[in-house]
Amino acid sequence: MALPLILLIDETGDCKKGKSTDYVKRQYIGNVGKKENGIVAVTAYG
Numbered sequence: 001m002a003l004p005l006i007l008l009i010d011e012t013g014d015c016k017k018g019k020s021t022d023y024v025k026r027q028y029i030g031n032v033g034k035k036e037n038g039i040v041a042v043t044a045y046g
Contacts, residue, residue, distance in 0.1 A: 008045040013038050 013029035015038045029038045 005046060010043045010045070011040060012043070013040045 011030070013027075013031060015029060015032060015036050016024045017037070018024075021039065023039050024037055025039075026035055026037055027040060028034070029036050029040070032038075
């Protein structure tokens, strides 16, 4: 009997000041609730 697989997807956004970090763009950051300069990372766990 196989165990069920549970897939968790986590999208995390962080505000960043300036533009020296790679991939910093003006985009919607969920934990701030508006568009800001920031970076978003998506991680999947299984």
